[in-house]
Amino acid sequence: MKRSIRKVAVLGSGVMGSRIACHFAGIGVQVLLLDMVPKGSEESTKPAERNKLVNDALQAAVKSNPSPVFTKDVLKRITTGNFDDNMKDIASCDWIIEVVVERLDIKQLIYEKVERFRKPGTLVTSNTSGIPIHMMAEGRSDDFRKNFCGSHFFNPPRYLRLLEIIPTPHTDPAVVDFLMHYGDLYLGKTTVLCKDTPAFIANRIGVFSIMSVFHIMDKLGLTIDEIEALTGPVMGRPKSATFRTGDLVGIDTLVKVAKGVADNCPNDEAKEVFTIPAWLDTVVKNNWLGDKTGQGFFKKIKSAEGKEILTLNLQTMEYGARIKPKFASIEAAKPVEDLRQRIKMLNAAPDKAGEFYRMFHYALFSYISHRIPEISDEIYRLDDAMKAGFGWEIGAFETWDTLGVAKTVDAMKSAGYKVAPWVEEMLAAGATGFYKVEAGKRLYYDVASKSYKALPGGEAFIILNNHADKLVWKNSACRLYDIGDGVAGFEWSSKMNSIGGEVLEGLNKAITTAEEKFKGLVIANDGPNFSAGANVGMIFMLAIEQEYDELDMAIRMFQNSMMRVRYSSIPVVTAPHGLCLGGGCEMNLHADKICAAAETYIGLVELGVGLIPGGGGTKEFALRAGDELHTDEPETVTLKDRFFSIATAKVATSAQESFDMGIMRKGHDEVVMNIGRRIAEAKKSVIALYDEGYSMPVQRNDVKVMGRLGLGAMLAGINGMWRGNYATDHDALVARKLAYVMCGGDLTSQSLVNEQYLLDLEREAFLSLCGEKKTLERIQSVLKSGRPVRN
Template identity: 45%
Template sequence: MKQSIKRAAVLGSGVMGSGIAAHLANCGIHTIMLDIVPKELTKEELAKGLSLEDKVVRNRIAAQSKKALLKQKPAALTTKKSLDLIEVGNMEDDMDKLAEVDWIVEVVVESLPIKKKVFSRIDEIRKQGAIVTSNTSGISVEKMAEDCSEDFKKHFLGTHFFNPPRYLKLLEIIPTVKTDPEVVAFMKKFSEDVLGKGVVEAKDTPNFIANRIGTYGLLITVRKMLEGGYSIGEVDSVTGPIIGRPKSATFRTLDVVGLDTFIHVAKNVYDQVGGEEKEVFTVPDFMKEMLNRGWLGAKSGQGFFLKKKGKDGSAIYELNTETLEYEERKKLKSAAMEMAKQEKGTRRKLKALVNARGDRAGDLVWSMLKPVLLYSARLCGEIADDVLSIDQAMKWGFGWELGPFETWDAIGVEASVTRMKEEGEDIPEWVENMLERGFSSFYKQENGSSFFYQKGEYTQQEFNKKEIHLKRLKESNGVIKKNAGASFIDLGDGVAGLEFHSQGNSIGLDIIQMMNYAIEETEKNYEGLVIGNQGKNFCVGANLAMMLMEAQDQNFMELDIVVRQFQNMAMRIKYAAKPVVAAPFNMVLGGGAEVSLPAAAIQASPETYIGLVEFGVGLIPGGGGTKELYLKQLRNLPKGIQFDLTKVANDVFEKVATATVSKSAAEARENGFLNATDSISANPDHLLYDAKEKVLALAKAGYHPPLPEQIPVVGDSGYAAMLLGAQNLHRSGYASEHDVKIAEKLAYVLSGGRMKEGTVINEQAMLDLEREAFLSLIGEPLTQQRMQHMLVKGKPLRN
């Protein structure tokens, strides 16, 4: 029977259980979430005269967890509508409902006897063929199911999500010896295609892959800090982005995770290993004392860091590990740090630090990296089959830019092994053999393909056909044309691509020129065009620094030309003879939204944060963003039903004036940035493939560009209504005079230049209004102050 998952159940509604249920609901899966029955009534329940037998009481724990999802930060739900797909109940009255589901996820307390009891009950109820998984973070998956039926064992495995499930890519899948290989293959495909996960198959060992190595690495770093006399702040200044790790580095990460959770994970390994490894997993005394005092991190208000309010605002203090007093946060400054900052790319930065012997920063990086590299090599084969799985687990689960073996390649395997031997380290035999056979790295790239070392030879890395990797594609197919801002490339199957690669993927004249070229070439030689890239963000907007410089030099003629060119580019995207599909992801701000909105279709990543944010720098959209959002809202209205035009205009006015940014692609649809013809990819890694398929589908359907649009405007009465709202905010102290001035310009554009209500204007007329308003505002000193502040401080200025 062909496997499918339409309905699921999650047993346990704690932080992890409710997070998994939320993620399943985000993916469109109806989910039953069950938890235990409360043993006592709350004061509120007593006041209402309820008893322990009332259903509302018996379902209370799961119901409260469901309600709490609405307030979670970061948000667990991509849209509030996802909540409708979560049904709550309890594990006494509602277990029979498990017979209706295709997948049951166990997320109860980490106790083998309790889990075995739960699985025994599930085994009695589940339908034949239903998949059952455990989200355990380290208990033996094999042992959990040892007393269950053969069909249960065939359909049972571990699925270890990382918290928060919506955002962290990694899903470790842990089969047992009895798990049907077809079930494993199905769950891998389902998890990638529907849940949007990066799947790594792990072996049934303590803490699996990521938590085993990640916890080891964190404890090694703590040990080296204590041995070397470094402070907590100094360690975090060296173990963050400069070595390809998250901004939270070491101790901020521990504060976010929670010290209690971290110690529990460490103890799980400590209890199951011996020798030197057991010693490393021994939690230092100062951390045990922190646990005793309840200093758990963000959840308790203090941990390794403490935020204090002073006369000059809030400041963050770091814990002194000897006195357990909080002190001013320190940063480690050294010659090697400065040198590494000048290097381009994480690999070069790492190499610079590791090679800086005798430098405090360099010595710290080497002392913490070396044990992790050796530990990872010793565990390869025990916790995972290959170096690739370990590297992927660390990148997707812990946010490392480079996995352990990629890091080893970056600093040079031969040179670092020589140094390790000089320092008395034992090198794992298979690494020695690799070097002796003439293999000098764990990875290699050849003819656009990637290979990793495994059992005496390089093995080609297999990719999901839905993953288009632009770097590999360009290596094998070449680039048709490029400049400093963008590249025009062939995506295959008659589809072209335009890749942004300017700083922050911000839009300047180079991207505008390449966009025009790309559309021209696509109309001649291709089925359609995908606008996309694989940077950190799709596009953070237009080139703000360039515009500020021109404004300060009073080069308004130049600015007028640039804005006209941007507007013309957006219109070319909209009216191209061949379909142009935008593939936005992550931050899609200002100009990024203005490039996406006029496209024939948008294929968005699930995590797409789109908004017209120009108001924050004292401007309004100048590239057609206001016009396109207004038109998109009008198109989304039900046909044949009379509507209030003022309400539509007010809605767009509010979104632009408050610089509203969607918190997901699903919310972007609700906000009117996406419409019925636009789609959302389940997996961000499949985004370009999905966008390419959308181009081909549009072409196959006989694509024709839209007819020029006529725009009904709200005129004078609508202008007055919009402005009244801004003036009320000003009177209440929520908006400055300059805010009102910007709002006035925006209202003027949306009202069509204060015409009679219901007047219809063409697109160019509204573009002219946008451009005039934009140029007027950019000449204002207060706007230039806002632009300068954003460039220097990275946040808006209210003046």
């Protein structure tokens, strides 16, 4: 049957249910969110009282940080109700998602009610993480069981990209195919097909990893602070590392999953790893369960310096000041940008950190090899699950490839670790790794057929590095690839993907090459972020040394490069994701089209360091504001809106919000829900623009600016902010310069100017601010601590 999802029912409005409802509303689906009638309100006839539980839960979700919604207006798509009065309304829903308490008897009672009202063929799924999926469908009709399976979202659903799909023996394969596709394309998820085994895939491997760390820590005599340093971003893991992750998810939840695996997986060769250490038992008995109880492995207190975070000493069970660990190998590895190279360095280190990494990796590699085919027939599903559910930058099998499979297997055997027989068979047959790339396609080793197969997704998922065999040009920071169908792909790699001289050189070379040999150019990268902006370290150095001529040339080069993006003879499409700030935002503002991942945090943030956008961003906002002066649409972003957007260094909290800020253009730019699809969508857009008969735009000489009329109003607003102590003296100085540029300078009346005139004003203002002591103090603070000082 052909399915479309117009309306979803979410049964249960707790932390997960309310946030799943918000995510569906965010993609444009109508949502019915139901929960119980609160105790004491059973006899009431007032909807407000009978729906208090669900309404309070939804409001709590919306107020939570990070926000579960892309924009607040999506909430109008959510209707609330209760199980007693509104279960009948599920008849109009296309998908029913159960998210009630983790008790089989309660879930079965809910399904009994669902079966009375759902229309035949309606999807029914459970978000359970701990109950076997097949048990929940027992006693239900054939149609129910055919359309029933597990759909395990990870918290928070908007941000964690994993969606595990767990069918039962009765689930129609077409239902599984639909959910795998829908989750990927519309929900923006990495959909992973799982077997109905305890903890499925991500929690099985993730909790093993955490428990393994606990046991290795005890063996090596390491502290919580040391483990956090070892298992965080330095090894490609989230900032929450190990113990902070425990506090976030709930230590009792972690223990419950570990015990569940130990109890329900009697044949797990490493089940002793899931044994709860004595100190962890004590933590749970003390009800120190993490954030939800106010303390866990860490505890926040108020001190003379403000808020302080204390660390639990597992020997004394007392909290104390955090101690910054010192490992020579960590310090040596931190400056290395390439994660795979960094992991190699860490694993080979001769100190205690190196010993930890070897023990951790050997245990992990042994464990994942034995989970095939128990929890999955395909290795890539394990890697996908850990990257999307636990925030690992590279998967476990990918890490094993990085360290060398054969070499690591020999080391594991010497250290007393066993690998599954299929790994040795793979090596004996001449295969050297779990993955390889051929003709731009990534292949994985298929254990069942003992051969390599292409990863599913094909053209929908473009990874630029997979086209390394079609490298067109490179310098030390940039690479230009032929990504097929006459389209070139440009990427760069630097710290936080900042934009300096080499990147600008590469960008200009990429555009020139694309004009000569390709239909168009995609600008994107596969790093954690698109770009944190211009290289402020270079700006600071030139300003401190008062090399103003060189600084002027650097600003001109940046402006000219952004104008090159706009005025090239081929279409240039960007595919941003993650942080896209300052100069990164300016690059997108000048592109022919933006195909942004939904989770793109974009904005012009230069005011924070005492500067104005100097790479064409101020000019572009002034130009767009001028174009909007003649419109009378209520949604128009005015000059004042754009001014305050820059003056407050506002960053869109989603790609959708950037439309309201006037960064992305409604009806023109595109939001791509699945971050993995954004480059492929950008490539399609390049081809479409080319096929439509793309011609190079002409530089504008008719930009409408307000002159003194607009400047007077803005200066009055700045003065009000300053007098109200909302802005410092320096904030006001920078804002006045911004206003001057955006209004076109001290013109006596509304006028038409050209783009270069505005760029010159922008560059002069930027250059003058680089000579301000307080601007340099702000930049220095960012370089030292990552945050600007408020001066």
